[in-house]
Amino acid sequence: MKFIKATLAIVSKNLRLLARSKTSALIILLGPLVLIVLAGLAFDHAEPFAITLGVVAQEYTEDAQLFLDTLASNNLDLVTFEAQDSCTRGVLSGEVDACVEFPQHFAFSEKDNNQISFHVDYSKVNLVYAIVNTFSEQVDAQASKLRQELADDVIGAIAVSKDEVSKGKPLVVGLATNAETVLEKSRQVSSRFSDLDFSAPTINTSIDEDLRTDVQNLTNNTLEAIIDALTTLRAVRDSTTDNSTRASLSSLIHTLENSYDDLLATSNETIMETEQALNHTQTLVNTLHDNAQRLQHAGSLKATLAADLSTVTEQVDGSLLLALKLQESLNTLSGRLDAVGTTNAQTLTNPVQTVINPVGSEQSYLSYIFPLLLILVVVFSGLLITPTIIHLERLSPAHLRNTLVDRTQANFLATFITSVLIISIELAVVLGVSMFFFGNFFGVLPPTLLVLGLVTIVFVFLGMIIGHVFATETTAILAGVATTAVLLFSSNIVIPLASAPSILRQLLWFNPLNLAEVMLRTTFVYGHSFSIVAQEFLVLLAGAVLLGFLAHTSYRYIQSIRL
Amino acid sequence: MPVPVEELREAGWPEPLINEYLGSNGQTQPILEAEHVTFSFTSKPLLSNISFAVYPGEIFGILGRSGVGKTTLLNILAGIQHSKGTITTKTTRQGFSTQYPSFYPDLSVAENCKYFARVAGLEKVRLRTLLERLGLWDTLHTPAKELSGGMKKKLDLVLALLGDPELLFLDEPTADLDPVSRQYIWRFLGHLRDQGKSIIVATHLLDEAEPHCTRVAVLHDTHIAAIGAPDDFRMRLGMRYVLRVGFESQQYGALVSSQQHYWLDDKQVLIGIRTQKEAIQLLQHALQLGESIQTLSIEQPSLQNIFSLLTQ
Numbered sequence: 001m002k003f004i005k006a007t008l009a010i011v012s013k014n015l016r017l018l019a020r021s022k023t024s025a026l027i028i029l030l031g032p033l034v035l036i037v038l039a040g041l042a043f044d045h046a047e048p049f050a051i052t053l054g055v056v057a058q059e060y061t062e063d064a065q066l067f068l069d070t071l072a073s074n075n076l077d078l079v080t081f082e083a084q085d086s087c088t089r090g091v092l093s094g095e096v097d098a099c100v101e102f103p104q105h106f107a108f109s110e111k112d113n114n115q116i117s118f119h120v121d122y123s124k125v126n127l128v129y130a131i132v133n134t135f136s137e138q139v140d141a142q143a144s145k146l147r148q149e150l151a152d153d154v155i156g157a158i159a160v161s162k163d164e165v166s167k168g169k170p171l172v173v174g175l176a177t178n179a180e181t182v183l184e185k186s187r188q189v190s191s192r193f194s195d196l197d198f199s200a201p202t203i204n205t206s207i208d209e210d211l212r213t214d215v216q217n218l219t220n221n222t223l224e225a226i227i228d229a230l231t232t233l234r235a236v237r238d239s240t241t242d243n244s245t246r247a248s249l250s251s252l253i254h255t256l257e258n259s260y261d262d263l264l265a266t267s268n269e270t271i272m273e274t275e276q277a278l279n280h281t282q283t284l285v286n287t288l289h290d291n292a293q294r295l296q297h298a299g300s301l302k303a304t305l306a307a308d309l310s311t312v313t314e315q316v317d318g319s320l321l322l323a324l325k326l327q328e329s330l331n332t333l334s335g336r337l338d339a340v341g342t343t344n345a346q347t348l349t350n351p352v353q354t355v356i357n358p359v360g361s362e363q364s365y366l367s368y369i370f371p372l373l374l375i376l377v378v379v380f381s382g383l384l385i386t387p388t389i390i391h392l393e394r395l396s397p398a399h400l401r402n403t404l405v406d407r408t409q410a411n412f413l414a415t416f417i418t419s420v421l422i423i424s425i426e427l428a429v430v431l432g433v434s435m436f437f438f439g440n441f442f443g444v445l446p447p448t449l450l451v452l453g454l455v456t457i458v459f460v461f462l463g464m465i466i467g468h469v470f471a472t473e474t475t476a477i478l479a480g481v482a483t484t485a486v487l488l489f490s491s492n493i494v495i496p497l498a499s500a501p502s503i504l505r506q507l508l509w510f511n512p513l514n515l516a517e518v519m520l521r522t523t524f525v526y527g528h529s530f531s532i533v534a535q536e537f538l539v540l541l542a543g544a545v546l547l548g549f550l551a552h553t554s555y556r557y558i559q560s561i562r563l
Numbered sequence: 564m565p566v567p568v569e570e571l572r573e574a575g576w577p578e579p580l581i582n583e584y585l586g587s588n589g590q591t592q593p594i595l596e597a598e599h600v601t602f603s604f605t606s607k608p609l610l611s612n613i614s615f616a617v618y619p620g621e622i623f624g625i626l627g628r629s630g631v632g633k634t635t636l637l638n639i640l641a642g643i644q645h646s647k648g649t650i651t652t653k654t655t656r657q658g659f660s661t662q663y664p665s666f667y668p669d670l671s672v673a674e675n676c677k678y679f680a681r682v683a684g685l686e687k688v689r690l691r692t693l694l695e696r697l698g699l700w701d702t703l704h705t706p707a708k709e710l711s712g713g714m715k716k717k718l719d720l721v722l723a724l725l726g727d728p729e730l731l732f733l734d735e736p737t738a739d740l741d742p743v744s745r746q747y748i749w750r751f752l753g754h755l756r757d758q759g760k761s762i763i764v765a766t767h768l769l770d771e772a773e774p775h776c777t778r779v780a781v782l783h784d785t786h787i788a789a790i791g792a793p794d795d796f797r798m799r800l801g802m803r804y805v806l807r808v809g810f811e812s813q814q815y816g817a818l819v820s821s822q823q824h825y826w827l828d829d830k831q832v833l834i835g836i837r838t839q840k841e842a843i844q845l846l847q848h849a850l851q852l853g854e855s856i857q858t859l860s861i862e863q864p865s866l867q868n869i870f871s872l873l874t875q
Contacts, residue, residue, distance in 0.1 A: 002684035009681035013667065013674075020669045398675075401665040401722060403643060404657075405683045 003410055010414030014389060015421065052077040053131060054087040054096035054119075057106070064106040067116070071131065088119050098128060162337040169330050176323035183320055186313040193306060199299060211281075215274045219267035226260045370434065371520035372493055374452060375513060377426050382459025383466065383484050386419040387476035390467030412555050415467075419460040427452060447523040447530040454540050455516040461547035462512075468554040487513040515540045570795065592653065594619045594730055594761045600639055600648035602632070609635055610646070611785040617763055619729075622756050624772045625765040626870060627782035633765035634662060634734050636782065640763060641732045658728035662735040662765075664719040668708030672699055672718055675707055679722050693721050697751065713744035720748070724755075731755065731762045737771060749775050773866035781873055788873045796869045802835040804842050805868050808849055809858035831858070833868060 053076050057064055072078055079096055081087035087099040099119035107113050118128045230253055237249035393399060393415070402411065431445075463480065470476035488494055491513040508514065519533040519540075530537075593616035600613040609632040617623045625633050638644035641659050659665075666675045672694070680688045694700040697717040702710060707718060716736065723731060736752070737745040745768075752762055753775060766772050772779065773793050780790040789796060797803070809831045836842045842861060849859055 006682045006684060009678055013670070013678050016674070017667060017669050396667060397663060398665050398667045400643065400661050401659070401679060402682065404641065404659050405679065410682070 006410040007414045007417065010410060011417045011421070014414065014418040018422070051098070051131065052079060052096045054079050054081050054090050054099040056081045056084050056087045056099065057102035058104045061106045064102045076131070091119055091121060098131065158337060165330055165334050165337060169334060172323060172327045172330055176320060176327055179316055179320040179323050183313065183316045186309060186316055190306065190309045190313060193302070193309060196302065212274060212278055215271055219271060223260065223264060223267065226256060226263060230256050230260065371517055371524055374427065374430060374520060375455065375516050377430055378423055378452065378455050378459050379484055379487065379513065381423045381426055382419065382456065382463045383480035384477060385422055386460050386463025387467030387470070387480050388473065389415055389418055390464065391473035391476055395473065412552060415464060416460060419463065420456055423456045423460065444524050444527045448520065450530065451516065451519040451523055451537065454537065454544060455512070458512050458540060458544045458547060461544060461551045464551040465547065465554050468551070468558045487511060491517065493517060510539065512540060512543055592619070593617060594653045595640060596651040597640060598649045600636070600646050600650070602635060602639060602646040608785050613787055615780055615787065615790055617761055619761050620756060620759050621777035622752060622762045622764060622775055624776035624779035625763065625782060626769055626772065626779050627767065629767055631782045632785070633782055637732050637734050637763065637765045652730060654729040656726055656728045657730045657732065658723035658726060659732045660719045660723040660734065660736060662738060664715040666707050666718060666722055669706060671704045671706050673703045675718065675722065676725065680725050683726055685726055688725055693724055697721055713740050716740060716748065729760060731760055733762060733764045735766050736764060737766070737768060745771060769866040769870050779866070781870055783873065793866045797864055802837065802864045804836040805862050805864045806834045806836055806842065806845050807858070807860045807862060808832050808856055811855050811857055833871070835864065
């Protein structure tokens with residue numbers, strides 16, 4: 001509690017002293033105010049700079065003319081040159097700021113003829129961006145048109161494919177269904193076919209001779225029996241004296257004789273009929289024999305047919321499998337085609353539709369340099385005011401008494417808090433005044449404040465290190481200015497980092513000024529989500545921790561050797 | 564390294580002061596003890612092997628010429644400056660008043676007092692009593708930079724006393740003050756001593772310190788030339804009187820040729836005298852020198868005289 005009270009007392013004292021020093025109060029409050037007002041008045045417009053542009057073109061194609069008309073409509077002064085050399089000399093002599101050269105058949109859509117070359121003094125390379133900015137809308141529109149045409153073709157092809165697949169899907173389903181049916185039927189036929197019995201019994205073709213003999217023998221035996229009976233009856237009649245008996249016997253004999261005659265006649269007919277029947281039977285037997293032979297042949301063909309049927313079943317089965325696979329592929333293809341939600345070429349050519357809430361006039365230069373302004377406020381305050389606070393305390397008549405009280409940690413923390421508070425006040429002034437130019441930007445304020453908070457901590461710690469390490473206020477201020485200059489020149493702000501060698505570029509990426517500029521541009525200007533700059537934020541956070549450790553270490557070291 | 568009682572008695576200390584010096588149980592317990600303190604700037608030694616002790620209820624003077632290392636020694640004793648050797652203090656309640664007032668000129672008297680009280684973690688401060696006693700209550704809301712030199716010194720003293728310290732370090736507390744303010748400050752320090760506080764004063768104003776300091780240490784040429792009570796010095800040197808003779812020109816050779824203790828002060832020569840008889844002989848001798856003598860006086864030897872003798 002005592003520590004907190006002591007820290008707050010020191011912070012309060014620091015702020016009170018700064019407030020009572022009119023010069024420092026003016027610098028702290030009016031400095032950023034003047035900065036933002038001047039920058040606001042100077043850059044809060046969308047007008048192009050007063051650029052004189054040299055133009056070299058062997059042929060003024062329609063696209064080239066469109067390009068030049070766009071530049072001219074943006075108040076750029078265009079000076080036509082016959083040859084590139086003379087245009088370059090114009091740049092060197094200052095007659096023109098930059099030179100733009102068109103290929104002979106300049107056209108946006110032709111790969112080999114759509115390259116525009118700028119010739120510019122390297123120190124004025126930013127002018128190229130300004131020029132490009134003025135016609136980027138036209139180029140973008142043209143590029144967008146080309147992309148849209150291409151996308152239309154692609155989407156058309158997709159649509160046709162989709163239709164064809166849709167049409168083909170029922171066919172394949174029908175094909176598969178048919179194959180299934182055929183397969184089922186084949187299996188049934190095969191099953192039933194195997195149940196067929198083509199085996200034929202052996203037929204004896206000699207049956208007719210025995211039958212005929214048997215009938216004849218039977219007839220003959222019967223006739224002989226009748227004759228024997230007649231003979232016997234006659235003998236009996238002849239031996240009989242009784243007339244009635246005789247008469248009866250004679251009648252019987254007569255009957256027998258009639259029967260015999262009838263039998264004989266009948267037997268002849270029967271024999272003849274039997275003969276005929278046998279003939280017919282023979283014919284039937286022969287026919288049966290032929291049929292049996294055919295059946296045997298059919299039986300021998302059954303095995304072959306069964307093998308063929310098995311082959312057919314297998315083929316149908318395979319076809320069905322293929323049909324199912326084809327159906328599955330078509331389903332997948334159809335699903336993918338259905339999943340293509342983008343069916344509009346404009347959406348395809350501009351896949352990310354980002355809505356950026358304007359923080360002012362969208363084309364204002366101020367919005368682009370505003371992050372830089374904020375960073376400069378933080379950097380200069382952090383690297384100049386923090387060492388000044390440290391040395392003000394060190395040079396103060398009260399320094400000895402403070403040393404005697406020995407609130408080392410409280411003093412360190414209080415210096416940090418004081419610097420952060422001062423920078424916060426400055427940023428509040430800048431942000432407050434900037435609302436006049438940008439309007440309401442509360443939407444992007446939370447991530448911006450988060451980034452600014454971290455950047456402030458980083459540069460306050462850096463300023464504290466400078467304040468501790470350098471023995472006098474003058475050397476500390478010089479070191480602060482030098483550090484600022486080094487950070488500025490090794491950032492993307494003065495010279496594009498892209499122009500640096502690869503290894504150096506990777507190292508310079510860690511420049512806190514650079515990280516801060518990227519984060520603020522992303523969050524404040526473009527209004528993107530904070531997550532996009534999470535990597536930069538974490539790197540800067542690690543830097544803050546490291547610098548905090550170094551600041552504390554340097555503070556402890558200086559305290560120990562200066563007592 | 565306590566001073567033997569006999570030595571204190573010989574030095575003419577009153578018994579109550581000796582008792583206070585020894586403590587209630589008659590044992591001497593130093594509130595601060597310095598042993599073998601050595602300090603140097605680069606290769607040039609400033610303090611060599613300095614040892615002494617300061618006891619409760621005493622005003623201990625560190626005397627010496629400008630640049631001899633009084634402030635450095637005081638800073639070392641207060642723990643502001645590192646040195647070789649050992650400093651032992653029995654209390655953490657310490658106050659420090661620097662040669663040049665140590666506060667924020669842009670803050671008012673009240674703001675300075677509140678600030679240092681809070682930073683020191685003091686809960687209750689009898690600020691009004693302190694400010695009234697030192698005559699600063701009416702300037703409560705006056706910016707410190709608008710105070711007079713004397714008032715600034717008083718404010719610095721108030722800040723040193725905020726924590727009711729038992730041990731007070733004062734560096735030239737009366738420098739650049741008018742005689743009235745000087746007397747006021749010394750009286751106030753005497754009052755603090757009477758309250759049992761121990762005060763270590765570094766000053767070059769020897770005559771001013773003499774009547775108020777219980778003991779003094781004379782710093783000379785990196786070491787302590789002498790330490791003890793002022794009367795003790797006189798006793799040790801056996802010097803009861805000092806003859807001060809002013810010459811038109813530096814024609815004092817004949818007068819001092821046979822003297823053991825003499826020193827020069829501008830166009831005056833000061834001669835230490837042991838006995839009354841010796842004083843009469845010297846006066847006669849001086850009178851014989853005739854018109855070359857401009858002034859002639861005989862006086863009690865002051866601490867300044869002793870200091871000059873010790874450091875010549």
